[in-house]
Amino acid sequence: MSDFFAGIDKVPFKGPESDDPLAFRFYEPDRLVLGKRMEDHLRMAVCYWHSFAWPGGDPFGGQTFQRPWFGDTMEHARLKAEVAFEMFERLRVPFFTFHDRDIAPEGASLAESNANVRAIAEIFAEKMAATGVGLLWGTANLFSNRRFMAGAATNPDPEVFAYAAAQVKCALDVTHELGGANYVLWGGREGYETLLNTDMKRELEQAGRFLSMVVEYKNRIGFPGTILIEPKPQEPTKHQYDYDVATVFGFLQRFGLEGEVKVNIETGHSVLAGHSFEHEIATAVALGVFGSVDANRNDYQSGWDTDQFPNNVPEVALAIYHILKGGGFTTGGFNFDAKLRRQSLDPVDLIGAHVGGMDVCARGLLAAAAMIEDGGLEAALAERYAGWETPGARAMLESDLAAIAERVERERIDPEPRSGRQERLENWINRFV
Known part of the structure; x- marks a missing residue:
């Protein structure tokens, strides 16, 4: 046990009248909503990278967070895992998510890096068995290291493509061994800065073949989870090939993967693409590729991806309405791909931010369920399109x-x-x- 969250107990449910910032006002895991447990509807997860790996920097200033597990040794990684599961238990969250480079330091070779990841995965397996916390999805970080500055699957250097493929194989193996429900591919640098040095046709072909290899390997090892692509229009590249849900669907169709791969939709990325969150979800449901969600929000006065915790109940309620109308989550869930503001320094801030986000999702679920039970929107749609039923x-x-x-x-x-x-x-x- 660490002492990072000393003095903070498991978060209780106290109801809507409570003013306790470390108590749930709406999230009750066992509450039945439309005949299903609230926890099973929302399938909420804590992300490893923002919660335990982000140091609080921005383009104009460095680290503001001082965490005892910050460092590049396996000792730091083990402490980080200890603290992470202590937080999962306090929040009573059913899932977590990670990139391979979040959980273990990169070694002098890929073999050493993979060994580091596997060593931490063994700790995860023990803690998951002891706590009941599951893995919503794993993924490989194919964007932070300088080798990926021109992309991974779309890189002009075939050796970078090969390195990325080997790194994904290990991350997918570990996700499978930990019983992960999904595996995500986010093309952080799969795009271009300028067309002056970019052969777009070649890069798209490489991306399609890379994804096909991932699907082929997933089926070979018997991974029962879903392969997910996370759309984003820009940032860090000027233009990314997985711009939005519709763009990803066209890409999947081109390579015959629309029956194999679904999408992980992030609120902030939807906004950057010029869409609403519910638009992207409704599009994915309509096209049959809805998979999972990254729950956060952007600051609408900023032109970049600020990854703040969700606090907009109407926005979340409409999104959940479309999720429920589409049949709800199967392997996916709500992953809090959200980070503290760089001035929110204390351990209690990390717990409290998740409490608020979980309550917002719970309130959104209750509102969406009430809308469905009322039936007013369905009736209005039926009336509007009645002519087409003749x-x-x-x-x-x-x-x-x-x-x-x-x-x-x-x-x-x-x-x-x-x-x-x-x-x-x-x-x-x-x-x-």
């Missing part, structure tokens, strides 16, 4: 352009527009959020 309208979709044009002229069709009633529906939503 035999004539369905037959028209099987017809041809000339036949449709002939009918319009013969029957002198001249339709009048009907109100979309947007404000009425917005007012209806506000009854629940």
Whole structure:
């Protein structure tokens, strides 16, 4: 046991009237919502990188956090694992997530790096068995080291492609051995800074083949989880190839992977792409590729990915509404890909931020469930599209352009527009959020 969270007990549920900042007001793991436990609906996870690896720096200043596990030795990594599971238990969170370079230091060779990761994974396995905390997903960091400055799968140097493939193999093996529910690929530098030195067609072909190799290997080892791609439009590159959900779906279709790979959607990335969070979720549901979610938010006055903890209940409620209408999570969940502000220095800040984020997700779930039970939005949609349920309208979709044009002229069709009633529906939503 470490003493980092000394004096902080397991977070209790105290209800909506509580003013205790370290108590849940809405999150009750065993509460039934639409016939399913709240914990099983939300499947929430703590991310390793922002919570335990980020030092609090920004482009204009260095480290502000002083954590006893910061360092490049295995001793530091073991302490970090100890503290992480102490936090998971205090939060009663069911899952965590990690990059390979979050959990163990990089060695002098890939073999040494992989050995370091496996050594920490053994500690994880023991702690997971003791606590019941599961792994929502693992991934490989293919963007921080300078070798990846021009990308990993899309790098112009084939040796970097090979190194990335070997690193992913180890990370996927470890994720499989730990019973991970998913494996994520985030193309942090799979894009370009300038087209002057970029062969886009070649790079897209490389990315497609790399992903195909990952899927082939996943099936070979019998990994039962889902392979996920996390869309992001920019940052750190000027333009990333996995721009948004629709772009990723087109990429998957091109390489015949739309039945093998789904998407991990982040709130902040949706905003950077010029979309709303619920738009990206609804798009993924409509295309059949919805997988998982990174729960955070951006500062809308900033033009970059600020990764703040979620606190916008209406935004989260609408997102969860679309998730529930799409059937809910299967292997995915809500991963708190969120970091403290660099002035939030204390251990209690780390616990309290997650308490708030978990409560926001719980409130969003309750609101979304109430919307579904009320049925008002479904009724409005059914009324708006009722014309398409008639035999004539369905037959028209099987017809041809000339036949449709002939009918319009013969029957002198001249339709009048009907109100979309947007404000009425917005007012209806506000009854629940």
